Amino acid sequence: xxxxxxxxxxxxxxxxxxxxxxxxxxxxxxxxxxxxxxxxxxxxxxxxxxxxxxxxxxxxxxxxxxxxxxxxxxx
Numbered sequence: 549x550x551x552x553x554x555x556x557x558x559x560x561x562x563x564x565x566x567x568x569x570x571x572x573x574x575x576x577x578x579x580x581x582x583x584x585x586x587x588x589x590x591x592x593x594x595x596x597x598x599x600x601x602x603x604x605x606x607x608x609x610x611x612x613x614x615x616x617x618x619x620x621x622x623x
Contacts, residue, residue, distance in 0.1 A: 565595045 572591030578584050 565598060569595050 568591055572588050572595075575584055575591060576588040
């Protein structure tokens with residue numbers, strides 16, 4: 549595998565989430581219209597959902613472990 553593909557595989561999703569976050573913050577600036585507000589909320593909700601789902605293991609039970617990770621005491 550080439551070095552370029554390795555970088556894209558490792559940094560692709562974090563870069564996409566960063567761009568989506570910046571887009572959401574910038575769309576919050578132009579106005580108070582319903583359209584701008586909803587676009588901003590949608591763009592900022594996606595990275596937040598990803599962080600909650602994958603950034604906090606054990607906090608949200610995953611379907612593959614039957615919720616055992618949430619019930620286990622920390623080691």
